[in-house]
Amino acid sequence: MKISIAHLYAPYLNIYGDIGNIITLVNRCRWRSIDVNLVSVSACKEIIGQDFDIFFIGGGQDKQQEVIAQDLAKYKIEFEHRVNDNAVILAICGGYQLLGHYYKPHAGDKLPGISIIDAYTEASYTRMIGNVVVELLDKSTLVGFENHSGKTYLAAGVKPIGKVRLGAGNNGGDGFEGANYKNVYGTYLHGSLLPKNPQFADLLILKALQRKYDINELEPLVDEFENLAHNLAVGLKR
Amino acid sequence: MNNLNNLEKLALYIGKTLIFLTKLTKISQGTNLPGKVSLKLAPALFQKLSKDKAIIAISGTNGKSTTSGLIYNCLTANGFKVVHNRQGANLITGLTTTLINASNLFGQIDCDYLLLEIDEATLPNVSSQSQIDYLVVTNLFRDQLDRFGELDTTKKLIEKGIINSQITLILNADDPNVCQIEARDNKKVFYGLDSANIVNSQTGNQTRELAYCKLCNCEIAYHSVFYNQLGDWYCPNCNNKRPLPDVIIASLEAKGIDVQAKAIIDLKEYKLTYSLPGLFNAYNISGCLALSYALNLNIDKTLEGLLKYKPLFGRSEIIHLHNQNIIIQLIKNPAGASLALSSIKPDEIIIIAINDNLADGRDISWLWDTQFELLNHHQNKIIVSGKRLYDMAVRLKHANFDKTKIICLPDLKVAIDEGFKQANGKGNLRILPTYTCLLELQNIFKDLGYKMSGLN
Ligand SMILES: [Zn+2]
Numbered sequence: 001m002k003i004s005i006a007h008l009y010a011p012y013l014n015i016y017g018d019i020g021n022i023i024t025l026v027n028r029c030r031w032r033s034i035d036v037n038l039v040s041v042s043a044c045k046e047i048i049g050q051d052f053d054i055f056f057i058g059g060g061q062d063k064q065q066e067v068i069a070q071d072l073a074k075y076k077i078e079f080e081h082r083v084n085d086n087a088v089i090l091a092i093c094g095g096y097q098l099l100g101h102y103y104k105p106h107a108g109d110k111l112p113g114i115s116i117i118d119a120y121t122e123a124s125y126t127r128m129i130g131n132v133v134v135e136l137l138d139k140s141t142l143v144g145f146e147n148h149s150g151k152t153y154l155a156a157g158v159k160p161i162g163k164v165r166l167g168a169g170n171n172g173g174d175g176f177e178g179a180n181y182k183n184v185y186g187t188y189l190h191g192s193l194l195p196k197n198p199q200f201a202d203l204l205i206l207k208a209l210q211r212k213y214d215i216n217e218l219e220p221l222v223d224e225f226e227n228l229a230h231n232l233a234v235g236l237k238r
Numbered sequence: 239m240n241n242l243n244n245l246e247k248l249a250l251y252i253g254k255t256l257i258f259l260t261k262l263t264k265i266s267q268g269t270n271l272p273g274k275v276s277l278k279l280a281p282a283l284f285q286k287l288s289k290d291k292a293i294i295a296i297s298g299t300n301g302k303s304t305t306s307g308l309i310y311n312c313l314t315a316n317g318f319k320v321v322h323n324r325q326g327a328n329l330i331t332g333l334t335t336t337l338i339n340a341s342n343l344f345g346q347i348d349c350d351y352l353l354l355e356i357d358e359a360t361l362p363n364v365s366s367q368s369q370i371d372y373l374v375v376t377n378l379f380r381d382q383l384d385r386f387g388e389l390d391t392t393k394k395l396i397e398k399g400i401i402n403s404q405i406t407l408i409l410n411a412d413d414p415n416v417c418q419i420e421a422r423d424n425k426k427v428f429y430g431l432d433s434a435n436i437v438n439s440q441t442g443n444q445t446r447e448l449a450y451c452k453l454c455n456c457e458i459a460y461h462s463v464f465y466n467q468l469g470d471w472y473c474p475n476c477n478n479k480r481p482l483p484d485v486i487i488a489s490l491e492a493k494g495i496d497v498q499a500k501a502i503i504d505l506k507e508y509k510l511t512y513s514l515p516g517l518f519n520a521y522n523i524s525g526c527l528a529l530s531y532a533l534n535l536n537i538d539k540t541l542e543g544l545l546k547y548k549p550l551f552g553r554s555e556i557i558h559l560h561n562q563n564i565i566i567q568l569i570k571n572p573a574g575a576s577l578a579l580s581s582i583k584p585d586e587i588i589i590i591a592i593n594d595n596l597a598d599g600r601d602i603s604w605l606w607d608t609q610f611e612l613l614n615h616h617q618n619k620i621i622v623s624g625k626r627l628y629d630m631a632v633r634l635k636h637a638n639f640d641k642t643k644i645i646c647l648p649d650l651k652v653a654i655d656e657g658f659k660q661a662n663g664k665g666n667l668r669i670l671p672t673y674t675c676l677l678e679l680q681n682i683f684k685d686l687g688y689k690m691s692g693l694n
Binding site for chain 2: 019
């Protein structure tokens with residue numbers, strides 16, 4: 001089997017260890033002998049004409065975020081097609097914010113989003129920093145570390161990834177974290193997210209492979225360290 | 239005269255008493271608590287005690303402690319009396335404790351220079367209270383971003399600290415972010431390394447801090463990269479480029495535990511010897527020499543001061559204990575940690591200890607930005623310890639290090655014992671602790687009978 005991963009704006013959005021998500025996706029495929037084609041993308045024109053199963057977009061600093069938002073906005077229609085074609089998108093923090101309609105900073109104009117997720121984000125004066133534990137519908141957990149001042153509000157009917165058991169999540173108010181539409185996942189969790197949430201990493205890989213292959217599950221891996229790290233993080237203080 | 243009012247005198251006495259008591263009881267908060275209490279009582283105490291003193295400040299992400307320690311040696315070798323916060327307590331509370339300790343009961347401090355290592359976030363506060371005369375900025379890397387939000391914020395904090403044009407700036411020319419710091423018409427002295435003679439250390443495709451030209455906003459490019467974003471940089475779009483440094487370290491040669499180097503200061507060449515290994519310490523030496531140049535110190539005495547410098551505990555000194563060579567190196571952010579990893583030999587026994595206390599940075603995501611891939615062919619076992627040992631184990635596994643060779647031991651003392659056992663007197667035992675693990679390690683080593691040369 002083969003999987004194709006695009007790391008969007010890799011040279012620009014590279015803080016808080018988000019590269020750990022790419023490392024995890026690549027390794028968990030390779031450990032199962034799935035061929036990986038990883039492409040580092042610095043501007044979205046580079047994705048045209050190439051099929052990708054997974055798009056990853058991380059968080060960045062404000063300055064970089066502005067440049068990227070302008071570039072990304074030009075490919076709104078392109079990403080609509082990709083999403084309808086069941087491409088998997090994982091977006092963290094700043095990347096997540098750009099999947100909504102817009103990001104409104106304290107000063108200056110709104111940064112345009114690509115409206116894949118029916119949500120918007122506004123800058124706030126509280127910085128939400130600390131460990132996060134998210135509870136999913138099936139009672140399983142996601143663990144990570146959040147660090148953002150933007151507050152994201154989901155429109156009615158948009159599915160969050162889960163409820164926060166610890167931490168602020170989307171906006172520190174409604175108790176939800178992240179958003180999910182089709183195979184698109186946006187979240188504030190750094191940490192990195194995927195290394196110590198191996199089940200979530202595998203969910204993304206499975207959905208990506210199902211675009212081309214008729215499979216229902218992945219070959220299991222031994223996740224002893226991952227599970228220890230996950231369980232330890234579930235018990236952390238804020 | 240500082241003219242302390244009665245409340246300030248009282249705060250000073252209380253501070254001195256607390257320093258005495260904390261020394262007596264060996265409380266670990268000893269470097270901050272007295273200053274904290276005294277400032278609560280008399281908020282202007284730092285300002286009063288530092289009034290009219292010549293102040294040398296050292297700020298930046300990495301190398302503050304080592305650079306200021308080197309400067310201390312050079313100043314004292316030149317016969318100056320120096321008050322220095324050498325315990326590394328670099329917030330306003332720690333700085334105030336240092337001043338209280340150095341002051342007599344009238345609030346007078348008998349010294350030629352106050353040498354203050356200052357946290358980036360504390361710099362504007364210090365600067366607004368007292369005139370800083372010299373400010374050394376070492377570099378700007380990602381460090382505990384959970385404190386400041388982001389790198390640009392750190393840069394802005396330093397710019398806010400440059401409150402007037404009377405501060406002479408000693409800047410790392412090779413770091414485009416430091417070099418392009420917004421200043422008024424401040425006098426600037428630049429330092430760096432020489433591109434022709436310094437070979438890039440093997441840091442692979444590590445994510446680099448992006449830098450932008452302040453004139454035209456274009457992304458900075460490099461003729462040669464020395465380390466991460468440090469290098470001979472230029473703007474591909476306009477004439478902006480790295481200025482020719484006033485002080486350059488031009489060649490490095492390891493001779494046992496010593497390093498022999500060539501320095502070019504104001505176009506004149508000098509030979510120097512010191513016992514701090516590695517590229518990064520060459521920057522610390524270069525920064526120290528740049529300040530010495532700005533102060534017009536006697537060069538022979540300055541070089542003597544460098545030669546005599548003994549590294550702080552946990553800053554890559556080589557320790558001999560129980561017939562074992564041990565190298566302890568503090569790791570706290572991707573840039574420094576990757577550099578530490580690049581000097582490890584394949585037959586060493588490694589202990590990596592990761593905590594996530596406030597002083598370590600609560601967010602351990604930086605482990606993923608660090609090039610642990612440098613260890614993927616490491617032959618011997620790696621012991622992981624500290625509160626976040628399993629995150630470290632996952633990181634090593636993803637760096638394609640053989641996971642059956644990872645030993646997880648949460649208790650640091652147990653991990654150290656196992657390290658001694660595995661190393662068995664041969665080769666190096668290499669310990670890489672985060673800050674609070676290093677503090678723990680200090681006590682463990684004391685108990686093992688090691689005499690500390692310098693404490694953190
Ligand atoms: Zn330019």
